[in-house]
Amino acid sequence: xxxxxxxxxQSAEAKWYAYWLEKGFFNxxxxxxxxxxxxIPPPNVTGVLHMGHMLNNTIQDVLIRRARMRGYNxxxxxxxxxxxxxxxxxxxxxxxxxxxxxxxLSREAFLEHAWxxxxxxxxxxxxxxxxxxxxxxxxxxxxxxxEKYYEAVIDTFIDLYNKGKIYRGERMINWDPAAKTALSDxxxxxxxxxxxxxxxxxxxxxxxxxxVVATTRPETILGDTAVCVNPKDERYKHLHGKKVMVxxxxxxxxxxxxxxxxxxxxxxxxxxxxAHDMNDFMLGQKYxxxxxxxxxxDGTISEAGGMYIGQDRFAVRKQIALDLDAAGLLIKQxxxxxxxxxxxxxxxxxxxxxxxxxxxxxKDLSKPALxxxxxxxxxxxxxxxxxxxxxxxxxxxxxxxxxxxWWGHQIPAYYTEDGHWIVAKSLExxxxxxxxxxxxxxxxxxxxxDVLDTWFSSxxxxxxxxxxxxxxxxxxxxxxxxDLVTAPEIMFFWVARMIIAGYEYRGExxxxxxxxxxxxxxxxxxxxxxSLGNSPDPLVLIDQYGADGVRVGMLLSSPAGNDLLFDEGLxxxxxxxxNKIWNAFRLVNGWGENTEKAKPRGSALVAVQWMNxxxxxxxxxxxxxxxxxxxxxxxxxxxxxxxDDFCAWYLEMVKPPYGxxxxxxxxxxxxxxxxxxxxxxxxxxPFLSEEIWQTIRVRQEGESLCLAQWPVAIPADxxxxxxxxxxxxxxxxxxxxxxxxxxxxxEKLVLKVLKQDGDLSVYHTAIExxxxxxxxxxxxxxxxxxxxxxxxxxxxxxxxxxxxxxTAELKKLGDDLAYTEDFLQKVRVKLTNERFVSNAPQxxxxxxxxxxxxxxxxxxxxxxxxxxxAK
RNA sequence: GGGAGUUUAGCUCAGCUGGUUCAGAGCACCUGCCUUACAAGCAGGGGGUCACUGGUUCGAACCCAGUAACUCCCA
Numbered sequence: 021x022x023x024x025x026x027x028x029x030q031s032a033e034a035k036w037y038a039y040w041l042e043k044g045f046f047n048x049x050x051x052x053x054x055x056x057x058x059x060i061p062p063p064n065v066t067g068v069l070h071m072g073h074m075l076n077n078t079i080q081d082v083l084i085r086r087a088r089m090r091g092y093n094x095x096x097x098x099x100x101x102x103x104x105x106x107x108x109x110x111x112x113x114x115x116x117x118x119x120x121x122x123x124x125l126s127r128e129a130f131l132e133h134a135w136x137x138x139x140x141x142x143x144x145x146x147x148x149x150x151x152x153x154x155x156x157x158x159x160x161x162x163x164x165x166x167e168k169y170y171e172a173v174i175d176t177f178i179d180l181y182n183k184g185k186i187y188r189g190e191r192m193i194n195w196d197p198a199a200k201t202a203l204s205d206x207x208x209x210x211x212x213x214x215x216x217x218x219x220x221x222x223x224x225x226x227x228x229x230x231x232v233v234a235t236t237r238p239e240t241i242l243g244d245t246a247v248c249v250n251p252k253d254e255r256y257k258h259l260h261g262k263k264v265m266v267x268x269x270x271x272x273x274x275x276x277x278x279x280x281x282x283x284x285x286x287x288x289x290x291x292x293x294x295a296h297d298m299n300d301f302m303l304g305q306k307y308x309x310x311x312x313x314x315x316x317x318d319g320t321i322s323e324a325g326g327m328y329i330g331q332d333r334f335a336v337r338k339q340i341a342l343d344l345d346a347a348g349l350l351i352k353q354x355x356x357x358x359x360x361x362x363x364x365x366x367x368x369x370x371x372x373x374x375x376x377x378x379x380x381x382x383k384d385l386s387k388p389a390l391x392x393x394x395x396x397x398x399x400x401x402x403x404x405x406x407x408x409x410x411x412x413x414x415x416x417x418x419x420x421x422x423x424x425x426w427w428g429h430q431i432p433a434y435y436t437e438d439g440h441w442i443v444a445k446s447l448e449x450x451x452x453x454x455x456x457x458x459x460x461x462x463x464x465x466x467x468x469x470d471v472l473d474t475w476f477s478s479x480x481x482x483x484x485x486x487x488x489x490x491x492x493x494x495x496x497x498x499x500x501x502x503d504l505v506t507a508p509e510i511m512f513f514w515v516a517r518m519i520i521a522g523y524e525y526r527g528e529x530x531x532x533x534x535x536x537x538x539x540x541x542x543x544x545x546x547x548x549x550x551s552l553g554n555s556p557d558p559l560v561l562i563d564q565y566g567a568d569g570v571r572v573g574m575l576l577s578s579p580a581g582n583d584l585l586f587d588e589g590l591x592x593x594x595x596x597x598x599n600k601i602w603n604a605f606r607l608v609n610g611w612g613e614n615t616e617k618a619k620p621r622g623s624a625l626v627a628v629q630w631m632n633x634x635x636x637x638x639x640x641x642x643x644x645x646x647x648x649x650x651x652x653x654x655x656x657x658x659x660x661x662x663x664d665d666f667c668a669w670y671l672e673m674v675k676p677p678y679g680x681x682x683x684x685x686x687x688x689x690x691x692x693x694x695x696x697x698x699x700x701x702x703x704x705x706p707f708l709s710e711e712i713w714q715t716i717r718v719r720q721e722g723e724s725l726c727l728a729q730w731p732v733a734i735p736a737d738x739x740x741x742x743x744x745x746x747x748x749x750x751x752x753x754x755x756x757x758x759x760x761x762x763x764x765x766x767e768k769l770v771l772k773v774l775k776q777d778g779d780l781s782v783y784h785t786a787i788e789x790x791x792x793x794x795x796x797x798x799x800x801x802x803x804x805x806x807x808x809x810x811x812x813x814x815x816x817x818x819x820x821x822x823x824x825x826x827t828a829e830l831k832k833l834g835d836d837l838a839y840t841e842d843f844l845q846k847v848r849v850k851l852t853n854e855r856f857v858s859n860a861p862q863x864x865x866x867x868x869x870x871x872x873x874x875x876x877x878x879x880x881x882x883x884x885x886x887x888x889x890a891k
Numbered sequence: 892g893g894g895a896g897u898u899u900a901g902c903u904c905a906g907c908u909g910g911u912u913c914a915g916a917g918c919a920c921c922u923g924c925c926u927u928a929c930a931a932g933c934a935g936g937g938g939g940u941c942a943c944u945g946g947u948u949c950g951a952a953c954c955c956a957g958u959a960a961c962u963c964c965c966a
Contacts, residue, residue, distance in 0.1 A: 025929060407895050408964055577903050596931040603929035678927065759935055765926060855949040864910045871912050
């Protein structure tokens with residue numbers, strides 16, 4: 021059977037993924053093996069696969085596949101998130117395109133559209149993950165608005181409410197005037213913008229004097245209820261307790277004094293607008309100031325503003341500046357650059373706004389979550405993220421969980437017409453509670469219109485995917501999960517809150533390790549985004565380079581927590597690697613029908629011994645890399661094992677001379693080694709490794725590399741490892757002589773070796789094989805008229821050919837001599853340093869002495885060679 | 892404004908407890924090869940003031956202090 025010289029991924033990928041699914045290798049049910057669980061960070065239900073998902077899910081798949089091979093009951097739970105703001109925005113947009121406004125629809129009608137959209141687009145992303153080779157247990161696919169999941173979210177709300185951890189309060193919140201919803205702090209993005217600083221005149225009541233206030237938002241003077249100065253500020257001391265006129269508005273407000281004001285900023289006078297600025301709100305509460313809400317929920321000026329009613333905030337900013345100027349109240353307007361909060365979802369400027377919202381009291385809840393990360397019960401990789409986690413958790417604010425949306429989990433609170441509320445699981449339950457709490461009330465009850473923050477459902481993910489709020493059988497087996505792989509961007513949104521929920525509802529950590537991936541950027545370091553158009557389509561990449569190639573490309577240069585500068589060249593490298601393995605397979609496979617019963621050749625004997633020692637060494641190294649979550653190093657070590665050790669050395673050593681057959685014993689050993697290598701490769705390159713594994717030996721139906729045992733390392737034989745180094749150096753020595761003297765590889769040479777202790781004779785046939793040496797002669801004395809090279813103190817000689825150039829050879833030896841003498845000099849400086857000799861540990865001293873000795877020996881050899889040539 | 896981090900080859904990064912032949916890898920680059928598994932390959936090679944300035948030490952890429960540049964997070 022002819023095997024193509026290029027690996028063709030497409031057919032192998034389709035074939036083996038279907039096989040894996042058909043045999044149910046990825047499905048997990050509790051049994052007596054230890055569990056190893058990963059829950060996927062649920063992508064947005066209507067999202068499409070992007071490069072960040074590729075990286076994230078490749079890492080998870082590597083971890084879960086290795087765990088499966090190590091005998092764990094591996095369970096990777098997939099699923100999607102309802103993503104309330106993002107999904108609702110998409111549905112609204114789609115309806116708008118069809119000429120339907122959300123406000124024209126009833127809640128029920130809108131939700132019908134939303135479900136329709138979800139069913140149409142939902143799960144596309146999961147299908148894409150299958151192309152990548154993700155070994156999820158697809159029977160367990162969950163959605164954050166599944167019936168049971170929905171119930172868990174509502175029950176959690178009710179539970180926290182009953183525990184007094186959820187309260188309703190008027191707070192300054194981040195308001196998105198486009199989406200008309202409150203946003204959490206984390207959903208606000210601060211951007212540098214070029215704006216203006218307006219200097220406004222506030223006349224002191226009962227005097228001709230005035231003070232000047234600098235502000236970037238002149239329109240908010242409509243809501244001013246005080247002016248504040250620093251009590252230490254000498255410029256304004258005489259004005260404490262006086263009143264000023266708000267310009268244009270002509271309202272008299274107090275001048276208050278508080279440390280909060282920065283004397284250096286602007287004029288040192290701060291206008292206070294409690295309804296429209298977080299810090300002003302704080303001042304307002306402290307000094308019992310009037311709160312004037314001068315803005316509507318869509319960002320237009322309200323009745324309370326008194327003027328410009330119904331006009332947009334930014335239009336008013338321009339107009340009021342003109343009007344102030346006309347009235348002589350604008351002193352100056354200077355260019356100013358500051359940071360302004362924007363909505364992550366709609367990209368409009370956030371408006372701080374007072375409103376009634378639901379909050380979770382985070383103070384007590386967050387304590388165990390902080391402690392158990394700081395004491396490493398939950399480990400972060402890389403650990404540097406503990407710092408920012410700590411900082412955030414120690415300054416944690418209450419969590420605003422209500423969102424003015426329809427798509428999501430509707431808040432289970434019911435209001436009476438006279439403003440009381442009852443938290444209950446259903447209207448019926450609420451009515452009953454109402455009867456006992458408010459026996460005289462006869463009116464109806466109306467459920468809160470708002471839904472819960474998306475993260476209020478996803479923080480339950482590691483528990484809820486196992487229905488852990490309602491039954492114990494699965495959650496007690498799979499929880500706590502093993503590793504969580506996610507982006508540092510959502511450390512606070514999600515990771516911290518899952519830890520909080522874990523301790524609150526299971527009394528236990530939700531996962532043992534958190535591996536933070538970096539952000540995938542383009543070659544110029546820009547974040548990949550749709551709007552920049554700099555993100556390749558992952559499916560196109562898989563098509564071009566194969567899933568294995570792309571997986572390798574993603575992992576090659578992405579240490580934990582570091583951003584990955586994505587370059588298609590990396591996928592190409594991955595594809596080339598796959599092809600390299602493929603060709604090793606072709607070579608070995610060809611030997612299968614071409615063996616004979618014979619003693620292994622000397623070079624093959626040596627090769628098998630060394631390769632096994634080397635394999636053991638690398639397995640150890642890989643396990644260590646994995647333990648430390650150094651995925652890219654594990655991959656690179658596997659890469660070098662395959663390419664350098666197995667292909668460049670091992671296979672060349674066992675390869676029979678042209679036209680000859682391979683002995684059966686070496687063939688069997690080679691297959692075993694290859695199988696082990698495929699096992700090590702499988703987490704990274706599941707398709708290619710399975711394809712070869714299935715062909716390299718006759719397999720039974722139902723067998724798969726997925727289930728093969730991860731090799732156990734036995735201590736590597738150091739002798740083989742050390743001796744091999746001398747061997748490779750010898751071969752390289754011969755190659756260099758060929759290169760330097762233009763001796764063709766095809767030309768057979770004679771190698772002469774000086775008889776001495778500890779020779780390399782066991783490697784001689786291997787050296788002959790790889791160096792194309794026709795005979796190795798042992799000599800008692802140094803032979804004349806020879807090229808020579810030195811390996812670890814041993815001299816090798818190759819008789820001159822007709823191309824020999826004395827001058828060149830002398831120069832080379834001379835350079836080498838100069839270098840070695842210089843080196844010796846440096847070592848001796850160290851060794852004659854009294855303080856070094858008396859302070860350095862014995863080990864280091866011995867090493868330096870060994871260096872000295874070796875260098876002296878080498879110098880002697882070089883000098884003799886030069887003398888011989890110069891004759 | 893507050894906090895954290897980074898700076899080592901052209902690029903991306905290792906360098907773990909200060910000491911393993913004057914600092915390593917992969918890619919890229921240069922030279923020579925279509926050698927019967929693989930040109931998506933083989934063989935060989937060049938490339939570094941370890942950001943800078945001081946300090947500690949017998950010894951510093953590594954520890955300490957300062958300076959500079961960049962990045963991220965938070966307000």
